[in-house]
Amino acid sequence: MRENNLRTLFAQKKLAFNGWASIGNSFLAELVADCGYDAVTVDLQHGLFSVEAAVPMLQAISATKAVPLVRCSENSLGEINKLLDAGAYGIICPLINTKEDAEKFVRACHYSPRGGRSYGPARGVLYGGKDYFEHANRTILTLAMIETRQGLAAAEEILSVPDLDGIFIGPSDLAIDMGLAPDAWNDDKVDQAFQHLIKLCQARGKYVGIFCGSVEMAERMKAYGVDMLVPGTDAQLLRAETTRRLNILRG
Template sequence: MRQNPLRTLFAQKKLALNGWASIGNSFLAEVVADCGYDAVTVDLQHGLFSIESAVPMLQAISTTNAAPLVRCSENSLGEINKLLDAGAYGVICPLINSKEDAERFVRACHYSPRGGRSYGPARGVLYGGKDYFEHANRTVLTLAMIETRQGLAAVEDILSVPDLDGIFIGPSDLAIELGLTPDSWSDDKVDQAIKHLITVSHARGKYVGIFCGSVEMAERMKAYGVDMLTPGTDVQLLRAETSRRIGILRG
């Protein structure tokens, strides 16, 4: 089976950079993936498109060296199964608030006896290889989003779930939960929460990813030792570069 580069980088203790595809267009997803990211996540939670659009986006990402990841819209076995069958090599699941949530998520991502995933990876076999079934459980990356007070409080129980590879921190929702605005990543309450999540995860040998809304935040998270960071969505980067060029030309 094709290797998951995120697992390789984690074993080598090297940072992975993750692109974020929130516009439902396969060509744009391919362009993002071709920029040099180690992975690109197709976002079904906040992306304004359905699973029908996600499949050609995964196909487009697969033409590059970036690993195709997804953020599912919810903790749903049916949706997660379809996305994995379509060739996703990792799943970020939003709103994991308890050990039970994490167990349900992990079960959806693994074949028996480690889970309850149904067999039928039509495109997964095309991308991963003919021995997909034998290695999928050890190749697909499972990351639980921690973005609420409940998830923050229960993180150690969540991390105790067998076969959960790690967490993905949602700093904007976490800031809102802590009574702040979504862009308050540098506030001490959010900063301490993020450092706590990184510390407890790494103490268990678990993976830590995080979304960063700015280069400044990404640099701080890199210094904190996260394993994967996302330096903005396709929309954010498109707006930023467009605004920068217009600003230069308008003087």
């Protein structure tokens, strides 16, 4: 089966950079993936497109060296099964608030006896290889999103779930749930939560990723020792670079 390079980088203790495809277009997804990211996540939670639109985006990402990931819209066995069948090599699942949420998520990502995933990988075999079934359970990456105070409080229990590879921190929703603005990543309470989650993962040998809305935040998370960071969505980076160039040209 095709190697999951994110697992390789994790084993080598090397930071992975994850692109974020929030615009439902296969060419743009391919363009983002070709920029040098180690992985690209197709965002079905906040991206304004459907599972059907995600398939050609996964195909486009697969034409590059980037690992194709998906953030599912919800903790649904049906949707997660469909995305894995379509060739996603990892799932980021939003709003994991309890150990039970994490168990449900992990079960959807694994074939029996480790889970309840239904067999029918379709495009997954084309991307992963003919021995997909034999190796999928230990190749697919499972990351539970911690983005609420409830999830933060239950983080140790969530990380104790067998076959959960780690967590992905949602900083904006976590800040909002703490009564702060979405971009309050620099607030002491939010920063302490980041450090707590990162240390928990490091102590347990678990994967930890985070979305970063600015280079300054990304630099700090890099210093904290995260395994994967997202330096912004495709839409954010397109807007930022367009604005920068126009400002220069307009003087």
